Amino acid sequence: MNKRMKSAEYLSNFESMFKCPICNSSMKVFELKSLICLNNHTFDFTKQGYINLTTHMVKTKYSKDLFEARRKLIVEDSFFKPLSAAIAEMINKHATKKEALSLIDMGCGEGSHLSNISDIIRSEYNKITTGVGIDLSKEGILVAAKNYTNKIWAVADLANTPFQDKQFDIILNILSPSNYEEFNRLLKADGLVVKVVPQSGYLKELRAVIFGKPEKQSYSNVDTVERFNENFQLVDSSRLCYTVTLDNPSIQTLVQMTPLSWSSTAGQVTSFLKADSAEITVDLELLIGKK
Ligand SMILES: C[S@@+](CC[C@H](N)C(=O)[O-])C[C@H]1O[C@@H](n2cnc3c(N)ncnc32)[C@H](O)[C@@H]1O
Ligand SMILES: [Zn+2]
Incomplete structure (x- = not known):
């Protein structure tokens, strides 16, 4: 076959x-x-092995190279390892009684988060998982399908998904846009939404070289968090802040993997790209909500 x-x-x-x-x-x-x-x-x-369930052609700015770079950083440099562990632990804590979980990652990109989180839930917490990853970018889903089998990968719009109502125990939404009406429709009555948003220190070393001026350097996610709270009952939240040391090839990969580099000119990042190593900050907020 x-x-x-x-x-x-x-x-x-x-x-x-x-x-x-x-x-x-x-x-x-x-x-x-x-x-x-x-x-x-x-x-x-x-x-x-993926399926395209969009009804019209969508071209996104995210390229195959960006997703390959993102995958390399996640898989080889364990860039988001503490994040996967924290998410899996939170899911286990709030869904203790369930033996099997259906997860959907909305805006899954190249799929490593869904794969890593499912693996931890299975190996550490002994739960059976079914994983679905959707993204509007065909390039992301292609990289996901190439690397991870036993998951369902579909090109689809998270604002209008090709799924029946109340299908999922867990909705993951990591550094991607949200559509809370659609999340509500897909979530089972006792399901959980796990949203990850960047906080003020996220990739600050990279943003400092790209933007230069301080006022452009920090994220403010007050609105995002407020909107989440308006749509779901917050059952838990957690701030996750750590640094990862990257060697020179991984610094190159980091610059490639982030949309931040779209707004930079080559000159601005040249010296950064030449560094032998760099300490990079990951600063994220995890929001866990229910209906
Ligand atoms: C910053 S990336 C994050 C990807 C992944 N969650 C990760 O953390 O590696 C944002 C993702 O959202 C996807 N996206 C944006 N709008 C979308 C939509 N309407 N439906 C599905 N995916 C969307 C993009 O294609 C992109 O893969
Ligand atoms: Zn039809």
Whole structure:
């Protein structure tokens, strides 16, 4: 069986979770090749094993190189390792009684967060997990599908997802935009939303070289946190601040992996890129909410 067929077979175990992005009717896997709705709207599995469930072509600014760089930093430099551990622990703490969890990562990028968090929940907390990752960027989903099997990877808009109501125990939303109406629709009655937002120190060393001027250097996420609180009942939160030492190749990777570099000119980051090593700050807020 090739990868396309394997993915189709895996997804067929969960086909009742889907709804057609065009007409909202239920869907079935057809001949290990496509996902088809009752009105014959057809979406083919790709050879890499993901499925594109968008209804129109979307071009995002995120490139394949950005996602490959992000993956390298997460997998090889353990850049977000404390984050994955903290999220898995929080999920376990607030979903202790459940033996099986369905997770969806909304804006999953190249998929490493979902994969790492699922692995920890399985190995440390002995829970069965089902993982779905969606992102509007085909480039991100392609990298995810290439590297992580036994997950469902779909190109889809988090504001209008191709899933039936109340399908998920856990919604992950890490450094990505939110759509709380859609999150509410997808979440089971006793489900949890886990949102990660950057805080004032996040990548401050990189932002200092890119922006120069201090006023542009810090994130303010007061609005984001307030909006979360308006939509969900906050059950827990935690600030996670740590530094990672990166060697020169990883500094190059860091600059590549972040949208921050879009607004920089080459000259501004040159000396930073030449450094033998750099201490980089990761400063994040974890918000856990329920309905
Ligand atoms: C900063 S990246 C974070 C990616 C990933 N969560 C991570 O932390 O590595 C933001 C992501 O949100 C995705 N995104 C933006 N708007 C989206 C939408 N409407 N639906 C799905 N994904 C979206 C982008 O394609 C991008 O992958
Ligand atoms: Zn349809």
